[in-house]
Amino acid sequence: MRSTRIAAIGAGFTLALTLTACAGEGAGSGGGGDDGGEGAGEDATVGVAMPTQTYERWVADGNNVREGLEEAGYNVDLQFANDDIPTQSQQIDQMITQGVDVLVIAAIDGTALSGQLQAAADAGIPVIAYDRLLRDSENVDFYVTFDNYQVGVAQATSLLHGLGLVDEEGNEVDDAPEGPFNVELFAGSLDDNNAHYFWDGAMDTLQPYLEDGTLEVPSGQTNIEQAATQRWEQETAQERMENLLTSTYNSGQELDGVLAPADPLSRGIINALRSDGRGQTIEDGLPVITGQDAEIASIKLIADGVQYSTIFKDTRDLADQAVSAATAFLEGNEPEANDTETYDNGVKVVPSYLLEIHTVYEDNITETLVDTGYYTEEQVESGQL
Structure with a gap:
């Protein structure tokens, strides 16, 4: 839904x-x-x-x-x-x-x-x-x-925000839809200690919504070993998303959101979803997809309404x-x-x-990344450094 x-x-x-x-x-x-x-x-x-x-x-x-x-x-x-x-x-x-x-x-x-x-x-x-x-x-x-547990919290919060369940700070909203929403979960590389902190922060944030049925994971893949992406590779994430679409969503079942812990994974997931005919942007059907590292290619996707968010460190x-x-x-x-x-x-x-983190959405790209000198407007528009 x-x-x-x-x-x-x-x-x-x-x-x-x-x-x-x-x-x-x-x-x-x-x-x-x-x-x-x-x-x-x-x-x-x-x-x-x-x-x-x-x-x-x-x-x-x-x-x-x-x-x-x-x-x-x-x-x-x-x-x-x-x-x-x-x-x-x-x-x-x-x-x-x-x-x-x-x-x-x-x-x-x-x-x-x-x-x-x-x-x-x-x-x-x-x-x-x-x-x-x-x-x-x-x-x-x-x-x-950075505070890696809070990175996971921020990623999960942005997913919930994209689904209309919480505000930007993670507070529940009065007019939140009931769901259930179908989501899939991705994790980073198991040999990277940070991946476990990201996962723990995200899952602690999502768990109440999974327990009360607001969120469902149709694939049943809800532990980090099942969700892991070796070496954080885009191609590996894309292949897993393709397999999930074939095994779980082949009857046209709707997918509302994807927890992705890094931008290369996000782009692989987007490639798989687009190839499966699930829209080109969020407005025309793509799920809410998170990310991390504010890579310029993903910032372009966020500006274009394709990827929902990323974490800027x-x-x-x-x-x-x-x-x-x-x-x-x-x-x-x-x-x-x-x-x-x-x-x-x-x-x-x-x-x-530990250093602070920021969540980037479409409407604060300029404030967070351009005004601080991290990227230029031209780089954001082109998606290239």
């Missing part, structure tokens, strides 16, 4: 963190390399390990971290691993062998680098986990990220925070944390700095 309120695209809401800053408690030496915590000086080198260049945001992240570190006067060894775990392991091994003073790591698989983390600790090299938590090791000194701020943490270690200090309770990696709670 499709709500007539779907066409009313709401304004975005901001989920701001109100965490009190406190000092970090990292286990690193502070200085890295051979300086024994006394500060590495202007000749210091920071190793930056990013997962892939095939995902728009990681290219931007890598470049932003490199530029920030270079502006601070440090040398940078930036490597992309093309989503291949052995490649990333080798790259980090090489950085350690060459004597970098700090490591900034956005892991492909947060559980796959224990040997490298131990080698870094043995060499006195502090390790900063970048957006993806490094798990199952005590040798993680700091974590910079300003990676410029994330890069700045990584630079700030690295600088603190290089100067023999501890980075400032604003969360020392949430991110347990299985061995220790890693002191963290």
